[in-house]
Amino acid sequence: MxxxxxxxxxxxxxxxxxxxxxxxxxxxxxxxxxxxxxxVAPHAGYVYSGAVAAAVYGRIAVPERCxxxxxxxxxxxxxxxxxxxxxxxxxxxxxPLDRELGQRILAHAPCMVEDPLGHQREHAIExxxxxxxxxxxxxxxxxxxxxxxxxxxxxxxxxxxxxxxxEQGGGTxxxxxxxxxxxxxxxxxxxxxxxxxxxxxxxxxxxxxxxxRREGISMCGYxxxxxxxxxxxRLGAHSAELVRYGDSGEVAGDxxxxxxxxxLLVR
Numbered sequence: 001m002x003x004x005x006x007x008x009x010x011x012x013x014x015x016x017x018x019x020x021x022x023x024x025x026x027x028x029x030x031x032x033x034x035x036x037x038x039x040v041a042p043h044a045g046y047v048y049s050g051a052v053a054a055a056v057y058g059r060i061a062v063p064e065r066c067x068x069x070x071x072x073x074x075x076x077x078x079x080x081x082x083x084x085x086x087x088x089x090x091x092x093x094x095x096p097l098d099r100e101l102g103q104r105i106l107a108h109a110p111c112m113v114e115d116p117l118g119h120q121r122e123h124a125i126e127x128x129x130x131x132x133x134x135x136x137x138x139x140x141x142x143x144x145x146x147x148x149x150x151x152x153x154x155x156x157x158x159x160x161x162x163x164x165x166x167e168q169g170g171g172t173x174x175x176x177x178x179x180x181x182x183x184x185x186x187x188x189x190x191x192x193x194x195x196x197x198x199x200x201x202x203x204x205x206x207x208x209x210x211x212x213r214r215e216g217i218s219m220c221g222y223x224x225x226x227x228x229x230x231x232x233x234r235l236g237a238h239s240a241e242l243v244r245y246g247d248s249g250e251v252a253g254d255x256x257x258x259x260x261x262x263x264l265l266v267r
Contacts, residue, residue, distance in 0.1 A: 042180075062136075068142070069175065072146060112144070197245070245262045
């Protein structure tokens, strides 16, 4: 099946020419691509979070396949929704799903359901694709949308992904899509997000999951990042780097009610 874009023209430019110009302005002109096991990138409108996302994507070498984890903001579909057939379309063209890897993941995770509805109107994964497309190397991907937040589900999905990636072999990048604190002051966002970022930098998904819940951090994709980090650790990740942190106030001028963004590389 073909999944049409849900937020082209709103979260990012809706025509090929305008989107290429938007990405050209955001992505670093001089790139030194490096391999990575995973990354964390935001999913707000490019005018607000694009600079943070571009700082991370500008650092990576795109492998032949990606697994992209995102939160389910819509509440539609399964608790853990995967798609394995067809392609996702953006204004830059179609990106094929990796059927073989997706089916391997699905076979390892009883909690997971083949469910296009969980992706139909969701933006968190979609907004990652133009950045990857702009880097110029063809790739396939597997989208996993998480409505479930519990740690047990994160562990099950992460184990399924790690096992499937190891079975299939070849290069695979794990992408986790999240924004950080929502609609709080910049000072509050920096203080609370610092706790979550410290856990991510320590490659400690269990601590991340616990601190977000304990401190009430409004990090919408913490379960996606928890899952990515659990899988990355299984695949040999040993370090993480904060590439850039920022918030919507840098664009809007309002520092009393910001949405914050973080971009990290996991190696």
